Every structure is written in structure tokens, then in C-alpha cells.
Amino acid sequence: MLAQDITTEYRLTLPPWVRDELADVPDSIPGVDDRMRLVHRLADRNWREGNGGPFAALVAESETGRIVSVGVNVVLSSGVSSGHAEVVALGLAQTRRETWDLGGAGMPAHELVVNWRPCIQCYGAAMWSGVRTLVVAGEGPELEEITTFDEGPLGGDWADQFERRGIRVVRDVLRDEALDVFRAYRAAVDADALTVYNARQGAAGGEA
Ligand SMILES: [Zn+2]
Numbered sequence: 001m002l003a004q005d006i007t008t009e010y011r012l013t014l015p016p017w018v019r020d021e022l023a024d025v026p027d028s029i030p031g032v033d034d035r036m037r038l039v040h041r042l043a044d045r046n047w048r049e050g051n052g053g054p055f056a057a058l059v060a061e062s063e064t065g066r067i068v069s070v071g072v073n074v075v076l077s078s079g080v081s082s083g084h085a086e087v088v089a090l091g092l093a094q095t096r097r098e099t100w101d102l103g104g105a106g107m108p109a110h111e112l113v114v115n116w117r118p119c120i121q122c123y124g125a126a127m128w129s130g131v132r133t134l135v136v137a138g139e140g141p142e143l144e145e146i147t148t149f150d151e152g153p154l155g156g157d158w159a160d161q162f163e164r165r166g167i168r169v170v171r172d173v174l175r176d177e178a179l180d181v182f183r184a185y186r187a188a189v190d191a192d193a194l195t196v197y198n199a200r201q202g203a204a205g206g207e208a
Pocket residue numbers: 084085086118119120121122123208
């Protein structure tokens with residue numbers, strides 16, 4: 001019977017190596033460049049560990065740089081297609097803050113730091129999360145060109161749409177370092193050491 005058979009919970013869990021990677025990281029990282037540097041570190045290790053694509057994110061308090069959560073892409077390790085780094089980081093931040101609205105009353109201003117412009121899914125997830133700032137390493141076509149991941153049909157006014165909703169967009173923070181991570185990932189794919197996951201059988205690319 002359906003009532004017995006249906007699943008009533010699913011999980012997006014950070015892999016155990018994340019705690020090791022954070023062992024030398026302080027509670028607060030005051031500089032946004034340094035926050036992005038941590039994101040790049042997590043993104044690079046993530047694909048090497050086999051959890052998912054070369055993507056990571058974190059949520060921080062903008063003013064103090066206090067780190068509230070980190071996220072990595074766990075599509076492969078969780079078996080859930082929505083397990084992108086931004087969704088994981090935002091969900092963990094909201095769980096830690098015990099609220100669905102990181103921009104709620106009495107809350108410090110939160111920012112989401114990601115190693116590229118969000119895909120179409122994470123665009124919405126970021127917009128509805130309550131963060132006041134989105135920090136991205138870059139936004140051009142390079143991500144899709146290098147990794148072959150499909151980011152979805154995001155409009156050219158994607159950043160304006162955030163700004164219109166009171167969410168500041170900060171771009172080009174350690175952009176070259178982001179591309180270095182993507183290129184390392186692509187080299188491993190080309191060497192047949194990895195498969196770019198893809199939910200549309202036969203269609204090119206996967207989802208970032
Ligand atoms: Zn995404």
C-alpha cells in the first residue's frame with residue numbers, strides 16, 4: 001500500500017571530509033576574498049572526492065564574516081538532483097538559524113558566496129532564502145564551456161532581478177581561481193577519470 005511504501009524524508013548531507021577541510025578555519029573570515037578562497041578549496045576537493053561537481057558555497061554574516069554554513073555539490077553522493085552547493089549551504093544555514101528566512105527580523109545580514117553564478121535552480125533558491133548579498137566568482141559562459149554542465153536558461157538581467165529584490169550582487173571575486181578549479185575538473189573528465197552526471201539521457205552536459 002502506498003501509505004506504507006512512500007518515502008517521507010530525504011537528506012542532503014555534507015561528506016565527512018568537510019570537517020577535516022575546516023579544521024584550520026576560524027569561526028569568522030572577515031575578508032570576502034578569503035571567504036571565496038575557502039569556497040574554491042571546498043569545490044576543488046569536492047569533485048576529487050567524488051561527491052559531485054566542482055561547486056561549493058557558504059553562508060556568512062556579511063558584517064562580521066562569521067561563517068554560518070558551507071555547502072558542496074552532493075548530487076552524486078546523495079542521489080538527489082537538487083543537491084547543489086547553494087541549496088545545501090542555504091538549507092544548513094536555515095537549519096542552524098532555525099528559520100526559513102535568513103533575512104527575518106532581528107537577523108544579521110547574510111550573504112551567499114558561490115564559485116560561479118548560480119544555475120537556474122539555485123537562482124531561485126538564493127532569491128527566496130533571505131540572503132541580502134550574493135557573492136560570485138564569475139558569471140560568464142566559461143563555466144559551461146569548460147565543464148559542459150548546463151546552467152539552465154538564466155536571463156541576461158539575472159543580477160538586476162536580485163538587486164530589484166534588495167539583494168546585492170558582488171561579482172568577479174577570485175575569478176581566475178574559479179576557472180582553475182573548473183579546468184582541473186575538465187582535465188580529469190577528458191582523461192576518463194570522471195563522468196559528467198546528466199539526468200537527461202543522451203543530452204549533452206549535466207546540471208551544475
Ligand atoms: Zn545550482
